[in-house]
Amino acid sequence: MRRVGYERSGGPEVLELSSAEVPTPGPGELLVKVQAIGVTLPVVRKVRESADPIPLGGEIAGEVVAIGDGVTGYTPGYRVTGLCFGHGYADYAILAARMASPIPDGASAVDAVALVRSGLVALGAIDSARPESGETALITAAASGVGHLAVQLARVRGASWVVGAVSDAAKSDFVRGLGADEVVTYDQSSWGKPADYALDAVGGELLKPALGALTPGGRLVAYSSGGGTIEAYDLLVEAKTVIGFQIRRIAEGKPDVYDHWRQELWQYFASGQLRPVHTEFPLEDAAQAHALVESRANLGKVVLIP
Numbered sequence: 001m002r003r004v005g006y007e008r009s010g011g012p013e014v015l016e017l018s019s020a021e022v023p024t025p026g027p028g029e030l031l032v033k034v035q036a037i038g039v040t041l042p043v044v045r046k047v048r049e050s051a052d053p054i055p056l057g058g059e060i061a062g063e064v065v066a067i068g069d070g071v072t073g074y075t076p077g078y079r080v081t082g083l084c085f086g087h088g089y090a091d092y093a094i095l096a097a098r099m100a101s102p103i104p105d106g107a108s109a110v111d112a113v114a115l116v117r118s119g120l121v122a123l124g125a126i127d128s129a130r131p132e133s134g135e136t137a138l139i140t141a142a143a144s145g146v147g148h149l150a151v152q153l154a155r156v157r158g159a160s161w162v163v164g165a166v167s168d169a170a171k172s173d174f175v176r177g178l179g180a181d182e183v184v185t186y187d188q189s190s191w192g193k194p195a196d197y198a199l200d201a202v203g204g205e206l207l208k209p210a211l212g213a214l215t216p217g218g219r220l221v222a223y224s225s226g227g228g229t230i231e232a233y234d235l236l237v238e239a240k241t242v243i244g245f246q247i248r249r250i251a252e253g254k255p256d257v258y259d260h261w262r263q264e265l266w267q268y269f270a271s272g273q274l275r276p277v278h279t280e281f282p283l284e285d286a287a288q289a290h291a292l293v294e295s296r297a298n299l300g301k302v303v304l305i306p
Helices: 041-049 109-128 147-156 169-177 204-212 232-236 247-253 255-271 283-294
Strands: 002-005 016-019 029-039 058-067 079-084 092-096 100-102 136-140 161-166 182-185 195-200 214-222 241-244 278-282 301-305
Touching: 002 283, 016 283, 029 109, 029 283, 041 283, 058 092, 058 109, 079 092, 079 109, 109 147, 109 195, 109 214, 109 247, 109 255, 109 278, 109 301, 136 147, 136 204, 147 161, 147 169, 147 195, 161 169, 169 182, 195 204, 204 214, 204 232, 247 255, 278 283, 283 301
Parallel strands: 136 161, 136 195, 161 182, 195 214, 214 241, 278 301
Antiparallel strands: 002 016, 029 058, 029 092, 029 301, 058 079, 079 100
């Protein structure tokens, strides 16, 4: 089978397509013939920043072709999606059965991979913000794989006004088309209508303006891998809150919550309330896909097709 990996850290150019043996599923595992692979910014950053090469994992979707000992509920032929923590950029990948979710009829593998992990992050971040009906929401990286779903989910969860923040004004029409009432760029002095809660996917230097865009008592949910710091006084002066969110902690520690969110996302998809948008690349063009994500020029989810 084919598999994308790398031997030294660096930019997208270090990714290489090579041959590998088809893996064998162990206890509690599924072997999946991969039909779609989601590209995420954290994985892109790890390729550049990790001291040693790591398996390129993340969300995958495809068809079960073999099962390991102890697996129940799945048989060969099932269509599934889920988080792969091993080698996922490949024709075949191992998926832990506890991380798998059936793909419902009417949804493609690309829909699934564009929706499930990114949607879980978006939905989990919104839940962490404890939204109330009629509030104003601010979404940074609003055109990204997670952000474009968060814009839609904020409205589903009762936001009366949604502000999308983006790096480039050229993304404005796309974000408005998702349902945002207002779109701002990061370099603006004002980030639009003050928000009751903000979901930040960027971090770094944008943490301060995101916090400043909140109303007194507002909540900032940080789920970025970009780091950044906030002064305690900036929180105290207007009683603001910063909440950290990580989907892997939920996936591994609260499987009941994780499964509930998955079912909720599929319900929103089936009702037409949630529409994933994606850009496709063939597996052999993984470097181009990484370059697009790293440049933050993508609109919606970037997906590799084996």
